[in-house]
Amino acid sequence: MELIPGSSPQFTQLLTETSGIDAVSLLQPVLGYFVIVKNDSSATIDSITVRWNAKGYDGLVVSTTGQSWSGAAAFEQAKPL
Numbered sequence: 001m002e003l004i005p006g007s008s009p010q011f012t013q014l015l016t017e018t019s020g021i022d023a024v025s026l027l028q029p030v031l032g033y034f035v036i037v038k039n040d041s042s043a044t045i046d047s048i049t050v051r052w053n054a055k056g057y058d059g060l061v062v063s064t065t066g067q068s069w070s071g072a073a074a075f076e077q078a079k080p081l
Contacts, residue, residue: 001045002038006031014038046070 004011006027014036015024027034039045047070053061 002040004036004038006034011036 004014011031011034012024015027024031035050037045037048047068049066049068051064051066054063054065056062
């Protein structure tokens with residue numbers, strides 16, 4: 001499994017191929033917060049947990065937040081690349 005960050009040229013290429021150039025233009029201001037989860041294995045992804053730190057103006061972490069997705073229903077709308 002590979003995480004491709006929104007700042008990567010590969011991310012832009014994959015997003016363009018799956019959603020079109022208009023999606024890239026629309027999302028440009030927030031691409032730094034996006035990742036593509038790329039699964040090159042034969043194993044099915046059953047769950048994903050994303051975790052991030054919120055930092056204050058001083059650069060110190062003020063909170064840690066997370067979100068998890070699991071089960072087939074969570075990935076029903078996922079589009080293979």
